[in-house]
Amino acid sequence: MRFLFLNGFFLGLKRRARRVGAGLLILAAVVAALPAQALTAADQLAAYAAQSGQTPQTAPGQAFFTAKHGNEWTCASCHTAKPTVEGKHASTGKAIRPMAPAANPERFTDAAKTEKWFRRNCNDVLGRECAPAEKADVLAWLLTLKP
Amino acid sequence: MKTHTTALRLRTALLVGLSALGFASGAQADFGRSNPAPLPLYKTECAACHIAYPAGMLSAPSWQQLMIGLPKHFGTDASLDTATAKPISAWLQANAGTGRRFSDAPPDNRISKSSWFVRQHDEVSTAVFKRASVGGAANCGACHGHAPEGNFNEHEVRIPK
Numbered sequence: 001m002r003f004l005f006l007n008g009f010f011l012g013l014k015r016r017a018r019r020v021g022a023g024l025l026i027l028a029a030v031v032a033a034l035p036a037q038a039l040t041a042a043d044q045l046a047a048y049a050a051q052s053g054q055t056p057q058t059a060p061g062q063a064f065f066t067a068k069h070g071n072e073w074t075c076a077s078c079h080t081a082k083p084t085v086e087g088k089h090a091s092t093g094k095a096i097r098p099m100a101p102a103a104n105p106e107r108f109t110d111a112a113k114t115e116k117w118f119r120r121n122c123n124d125v126l127g128r129e130c131a132p133a134e135k136a137d138v139l140a141w142l143l144t145l146k147p
Numbered sequence: 148m149k150t151h152t153t154a155l156r157l158r159t160a161l162l163v164g165l166s167a168l169g170f171a172s173g174a175q176a177d178f179g180r181s182n183p184a185p186l187p188l189y190k191t192e193c194a195a196c197h198i199a200y201p202a203g204m205l206s207a208p209s210w211q212q213l214m215i216g217l218p219k220h221f222g223t224d225a226s227l228d229t230a231t232a233k234p235i236s237a238w239l240q241a242n243a244g245t246g247r248r249f250s251d252a253p254p255d256n257r258i259s260k261s262s263w264f265v266r267q268h269d270e271v272s273t274a275v276f277k278r279a280s281v282g283g284a285a286n287c288g289a290c291h292g293h294a295p296e297g298n299f300n301e302h303e304v305r306i307p308k
Contacts, residue, residue, distance in 0.1 A: 091222065092197045093282045116228075123224040 041101045041108035045139045051132035061141030064134055069126040075138070078121075084147040100145035108139065182297030186238040192227060193235065198287055198294050200258055202242035206249035209256040210239040221255070259284035271306070280307035 039047070049056050065075040079087040083099035098104040108114055122130035130138075182201040190199045202210070214236045218226045227235070243249075253260040268284070276284045287294040290306045 089196050093286060094196050120224040120226060123218070123226075 039109065039111050041139065041143060044108050044111055044114055045136060045143065047111075048132045048136035048139060052136050054133050054136070056133075056136035056140035058137070058141040058144050061137030061139070065138055065141065071125060071127060073125050075121065075125055082145065083142065084145050098147070100142050100147070102143075102145060103147040107142075182299075183242060185297070186235065188231065189235050189238060192231060194295070196223075196225070197285065199297070200287075201297050202239050203244045204258050204261070204264075205244055205256060206252060207240050207243035207245075209249075209252050210243050211236070212252075213256050214239070221257075257285075267301075275306060278307070 045056060065079075066081050068074050073090055076083075077090045078096055079099050084103040085098055087096040087099070088094070089096060097106075099107055101107045118130055118135055122128065122134075182203060185194075185199045185202070189202075193199060205213070213220070214232060217232070218224050248261075248263050251262065253262070253264075258264055264284075275281060281289045287299065290304050291299045292305060293300070293303060
């Protein structure tokens with residue numbers, strides 16, 4: 001009798017474990033499938049660093065941001081040399097909110113948006129896409145800036 | 148007697164109706180206050196660098212060419228992914244300007260080079276457009292304070308020094 005009871009108990013345990021396990025799996029799948037929107041600036045930096053296979057460097061990041069790369073504009077042309085303040089579109093004059101996450105917490109919280117603007121602006125400044133190492137360096141430097 | 152009153156009523160209704168139409172088309176002519184609110188996605192994606200130019204300011208073919216040419220958008224890369232571009236294009240096509248005024252596309256599909264624009268601004272000299280405070284003919288908001296809301300009422304224009 002007791003054996004049967006214990007057997008039933010363990011069976012129930014197995015079923016419960018399976019359900020919990022399945023639930024965890026589903027949760028993991030959902031989290032993995034979450035759009036990139038959920039990332040923080042630190043997460044995005046880590047992702048670019050991983051992609052580049054290098055350690056991000058802040059000084060090269062600053063140099064990259066303020067230098068010309070073969071075309072008329074630098075990143076600083078619109079975003080200023082120290083983007084803890086508002087920038088201004090070099091062509092239209094439209095105000096651009098600060099790039100440094102410490103000055104503007106919205107920055108680098110939407111990976112799709114980050115990638116879109118890197119694509120466009122690197123094409124304008126460099127005539128090509130920025131490499132992951134370049135993005136990582138720039139982001140690492142921006143994260144050091146305090147308003 | 149009854150028919151006389153009915154005739155009078157009909158005539159009044161006709162007059163009111165026609166003048167209402169007249170006011171509406173008059174406002175349309177200078178894009179006064181008749182611009183529909185922009186598609187939120189259009190505002191997000193297309194007003195990051197400049198104001199949300201009303202869809203009615205260009206013809207459908209002009210908008211189509213602009214959307215295709217986004218990677219080289221007046222000297223800059225304004226490219227969009229297909230999924231985002233599609234609804235914006237659809238909205239632009241549906242709300243584009245129509246009629247005789249849009250029979251000829253302006254050079255580069257540039258609003259400020261449209262013949263209607265030039266006519267509307269014929270009292271504004273090149274020197275005024277060149278002022279630093281104005282920043283060019285594409286910068287509507289410099290003189291039209293309510294341009295971001297699609298209101299270009301000429302009676303509310305303030306040209307900065």
